[in-house]
Amino acid sequence: MHKIAVLPGDGIGAEIVPQAVKVLDTISRKYGYKFSYTEGLIGGAAIDAVGKPLPEETLKLCQESEAILLGAVGGPKWDHLPVAMRPEAAALLPLRKALGLYANIRPAYLYPALAEASTLKREVVLGTDLVTIRELTGGLYFGEKKREKTATGEVAMDTLVYTTEEIERITRLAFEVARARRKKVTSVDKANVLESSRLWRETITRVHEEFPDVELEHMYVDNAAMQLVRRPTQFDVIVTENMFGDILTDQASMLTGSIGMLPSASIGGKVALYEPSHGSAPDIAGQNKANPLATILSAAMMLKYSFGYSEAAREIEQAVEKVLDLGYRTPDIMEEGKTLVDTVTMGDLVCRHLEDV
Template identity: 55%
Template sequence: MARIAVIPGDGIGNEIVDAAVEVLKKTDAKYRLNLSYVRHDAGGTAYDAYGTPLPEETIQAAIEADGVLFGAVGGDKWNDVAPDLRPERAILGLRKGLGLYANLRPVKVAESLIEYSPLRPEIVRGADLVIVRELIGGIYFGEKCESETVDGTERAWDVEGYSVPEVERIARLAFETARIRGKKLTSVDKANVLATSRLWRKTVTRIASEYPDVELNHLYVDNCAMQLAVKPTQFDTILTGNLFGDILSDEAAVIGGSIGMMPSASIGLEASLFEPIHGSAPDIAGKGIANPIGTILSGAMLLRYALKEEAAAKAIEDAVDEALADGYRTADLWREGFKKADTETMTAAILDRIE
């Protein structure tokens, strides 16, 4: 039996995670996956109940699970909470606790959604890429100073740092990912300016010799950002560090037209975590109108990467594509001529198409 730790978080978290669990259960019944579920709190909800955004039992349940399905955390309600107790600390704590060293964010533009992209159809048609982002190193986890006075002037600083083993680990995952996709890897850095990027590029280039079947090229981050908007179809797998990956993956998400559609997988040393990339959207929480597709597709990624159930994962993805092709749209995507769907209706449409 495979155990899934379900952590809804805040805002629309419960609604979208419940939808994804429904889809997983339907898929389980068809493919005999033998899944079980255990729910735990995190984020502002956990802070209200336990005084901490990430209770120890939540971390432990995640470590013991075969995969973690996560919703979203945060909201204006907790704006005045101390920095180390803010809801967002939950996801940072899970990254550390589970050793979530890599984030995989796929961006695939369905034919039925091309009109939603801010890019022209001829530019975005056929875009199908994945960004592999290092997740627990770099400037976000380096030494920092909030405020110090030097020669009478206040300043703050953050330190960027990467070690060779950190780069090797994420590079190998990226090459393995590219190997099962289009066999093309683009490593993104700022080696013309940053010492850490020069170490990154040197290490990735060396690791490439282990993967002679994968084509490697390098881009500076500013050029990559431009190329994602000019010709996204040129990319298959993109490898980059924590800071650059944070920015580029959000840019790439816009290509598809709705951030509510985008899933992600965070690969860990202890367990892996799967979540949509959008926020907790407290303004629509409880209204039943949230788009559940990003979370449902995150469930598909859980089946693929955590449980190695490729057929079951593809069944979910195909069901989503079919529901969209048949005209179902949640509020963030709805236009005249389509079938307006709330969270429950969209979930039902996907459930009906799992064959």
């Protein structure tokens, strides 16, 4: 019995997570796997219920589970709170830190059926298949933060810190992932300006000696942002630090037609966390409009990385592709001539075709 912590969170999280659970239940019936689900509070929902964004009970549940399925956190309702209480800063970041989740794996794969859904030209995006490995527990987000009064106003400081050890472990993961793909790593930094990036570049160059079969190239982050929209098919595996990865992965999401298509896995500790790359989308929450495919594909990543069920993970991916090939679309990826469906129906369709794969 695999124990899964289920954290719907805020906004559309309560709508998309059940669709992923439904898909996991279909896999369970098909293969005979056993999953148990325990739900926990996180984010704004936890603040409303118990007064804190990451309750001790939720952290304990996560630590005692084999994997975590997360929806989304945050929303305008809680934006007025101090940083130490806001869902994004006081729930997700501490959870990643407590579980030792130092690496975020975020694939950006364009399903051919969605080539017209991207905001870029079909000939530019067709064939996009890249993975970004983002360092997740260092950098500006976790460095010392300070604000001080001055004679003319205030000064604010955020400290960007990286150690050799942090860079080495994320680098090795990137090379290992590339070995199983097309054997190319693009390291993204800002070594022409930042000292932390110079250490990053020096370290990854040295670690590369352990992986002579993998090609390594270095790219400044501003150029990487441009190249992602200029020629995304040039990338295989991108490895970068926390803030650069946060920005570039959202940009990469548009290559696939919608951020609603991007799954992610945060790994490194005993328990891994799986979540869609998008936010809580409070503007459409409760309307059964959200795209559940990123969450469903995150569940597929869970089967692969946490449980070793790679065949079942591939079948979920194939079922998603089949549904898209048949022309079914949620509003975020809707095109002329396609069939508009809601959140629940999209989940049902994936389950139906999963049974036929």
